[in-house]
Amino acid sequence: MRPGRSRCAGPDGPAQVIHLITRLTRRQATATVLVTHDRAHLTDADRIAEVHDGRLTLLAGAA
Known part of the structure; x- marks a missing residue:
């Protein structure tokens, strides 16, 4: 498999x-x-949530 290629068929595969x-x-x-x-x-x-420089930050959703 080539880098950057999804194993899912078609452009909507990952979303599905x-x-x-x-x-x-x-x-x-x-x-x-x-x-x-x-x-x-x-x-x-x-x-x-996002991890940046080892810190976890809640970006959206319930706290």
């Missing part, structure tokens, strides 16, 4: 996977931690 993870997380009433460098994948997130 994240949507599926979100649905399963809510259906199971559990939590999921998703780590990404692409902020476009954060649209379904209930909470968003």
Whole structure:
């Protein structure tokens, strides 16, 4: 696999996977931690936190 290429087919593949993870997380009433460098994948997130220089900061969602 070439660097920068998704294993998911098509341009919507990663978004579909994240949507599926979100649905399963809510259906199971559990939590999921998703780590990404692409902020476009954060649209379904209930909470968003960022780590910068070793510090965790809550950017969006309930405290």
